[in-house]
Amino acid sequence: MINRWFFTQIDNSALIIFRVFFGFLIAAEAIGAIFTGWVTRTLVEPNFTFNFIGLDFLQPLPGNGMYFYFALMGIFGLMVMIGFKYRWSMIAYTVMWAGVYFMQKASYNNHYYLLLLLCILMSILPAGNYFSIDVKRNPLLKKISMPRWIILVIIAQLWIVYTYASVAKLYPDWLDYTVAKNLMAGRAYYPIVGDLLQGHWAHISVTYFGILFDLLIIPLLLWRKTRLAAFCFSIFFHLFNSIVFQIGIFPYLSLAFTVFFFSKERIHRIFMKKKPFYDGNEIVIPSYKKVLLPAMIIWFTIQIALPLRHWVIPGDVLWTEEGHRLSWRMMLRGRSGNTNFYIVDKNDPKAKRTYVNIREYVSKKQMRLVSTKPDAMWQFAQHLKQQYADEGKDIAVYVKSKISINGKKSRQFIDPDVDLTSVPWNYFTTNPWIIKYPKQDTPIEQ
Template identity: 85%
Template sequence: MINRWLFTHIDNSALIIFRVFFGFLIAAEAIGAIFTGWIKRTMIDPEFTFNFIGLDFLQPLPGNGMYFYFAVMGIFGLLVMIGFRYRWSMIAYTIMWAGVYFMQKSSYNNHYYLLLLLCIIMSILPAGNYFSVDVKQNPLLKKISMPRWCLLVIIIQLWIVYTYASVAKFYPDWLDYTVAKNLMAGRAHYPIVGDILQGHWAHISVTYFGILFDLLIIPLLLWKRTRFIAFCISIFFHLFNSIVFQIGIFPYLSLAFSVFFFSKEKIHRIFMKKKEFYTASEMVIPSYKKFVVPIMTVWFLIQITLPVRHWFIPGDVLWTEEGHRMSWRMMLRGRSGITNFYILDKNDPEAKRKYINKTNYLSRKQLRLVSTKPDAMWQFAQHLKEKYATEGKDIAVYVNSKISINGKEQKVFIDPEVDLANVPWNYFSTNPWIIKYNRE
């Protein structure tokens, strides 16, 4: 039964055309980062970056090095698109994108994490076996079919992402339109649609359409009777997100996934008429069979359990942020706050706490991060400690922070008597210096 599900061969037109779309989009992501100024704002202008804790060795290249870094990524993306040294090009892009993802959190986005997962998956899939430079150079690589597991791994991954994105929205501030109202208020200046988005009906639509779309889109695309209407709804949904939220390539990447849901015959007829269509449905047991099931099992267990880890950490994740990242908690809340840092020279018994002007150390984007996110506060405290250590001083760093979630009343966020420069960061449990409150 498992062998039949995983190793029966099906036509590979969907995977081949997706590789072309995917390669173009990841190249656009890399090259666009250069010309939009994203690299300059995120990696060149700042004095230092807020990398994922424990990965301090990941630092931006000096000078204009990151421009060259992203240019090389763009080239690898184009090589993926045309299928030149496909496997190595995809692996190279994956490694480089992982470096970017873990190197900085100022521009953290769930979609960046999704792109990392997709890069890993695409590095494994046989997406270069047709309509590629590799096949032109070596016809023996040519294949018109692929094992079914190649399709299943994509669909299951997407189903997990969308389902968690929907379930996370079932909380009061989303259901009473508070989040939608705040999101749309930030778009009031948009021409034509800005005023429309401020209407109560728009807030209701965004709230419940968001829940229902994420929850139902994969099943509706899988069912033949609802597939076309679901695809039309997807076009509207993703173009709306692209225009209103301006989230780069990801709405178009999401639309590109549709090729995996339409019938193999239709995808072949629309995109690859000249390709021979595979109909044999052979079950071919590969030499790597003993690795497929364990690897897929471990992969999807991680994908299923990682987003629920916050339930095992004390406190409300909306407040503490502990367990928020890599959990598909997309656009669920707005955080604002006032956070001030003070240092104290521990070797001077008469010293008093001294206010630190954050603008002397941080970019505008980093200021927003360090004002509301506890891990960034801790990292900035470590940075100050290292900075003053070069002057021969041993300092304590204290934080006065008040945070508001979704525009509600500000509350004290960090214990002001805890020296953040000299406490560890707890990776797998709560950090006790984050003040917890009962869920409202």
């Protein structure tokens, strides 16, 4: 049964055409980041970046280095698209994108994490075995088939992402349209559609279409009778998201994935008529079978477990943010805060708390991060400690912070009597200096 499900050979047209789409989109992501000013705002202008904790060695290149970095990523993306040195180009892009992803959090996006996962998968898959420069240079690489496990892995990965995204929306502020109202209010200035998006019908549509689309789109694409209708609705849904929320390549990447749901015959007929169609259905047991199955179990166990980790961490993840990242909790809340940092010279017994002007240290884009996210507050405290240590001073850093979720009543967020330079950051358990509230009194439900 396992051999038949995983190792039956099928036509590889879907994977080949997806490689072309994928290469183009990741090249556009890299080059677009330069010309839209993303690289400038996120990696060049700031004095330092808020990297993932523990990865302090990942720092932006000096001067114009990050522009060359992203230009090189764009070149690798184009090489993936045309299938030139495919494997090495895909691995190189993956490593460089991972560097960008873990280097900063001011522009954190769940879609960036998905792109990293897809890059890892594409580095493994045989997507350069047809319609590529590699094959023209070495015809022995040409293949018109692939094992079925490739499509199964891609569909399973997407199903996990969409399902968690849907389930995460089942909470009061989403269901009573609070989130939708806030999201649409921020788009009121859009020409033509801005006023339309403020209507109650728009809030209802965004709320329930968001839940139902994420929950049902994979099953509907898998079922032949609903596939075409689901695809048409996907076009509308993703173009709407692209225009209204401006979330980069993700809507178009999601549409590109649909090649794995339509019949192999249709994809071949539409995109690759000149390619021989494979319908042999042979079962070929690969030499890597003993490695593949355990690797898949580990991969999907991690993918399923990571989004669940916040359930074993005390407090509400919407308030504490502990367990929020890497969990497909997309566009669920708006955070605003009033956060002040104070330092005390430990060597001066009469020293009083001195206010720190955060704006002297961080960029405008980083200001929101350090004002609302606990890990960024902790990191900024460590940054201040290091700066003063370089001047020969030993300081304590205290934080007074009030946070509001989805425009609700602000509450005290950080214990003001805890020196953040003296406590560790806990990745997989709670940080006790984040103030928790009883469930019935949690700020997000008031």
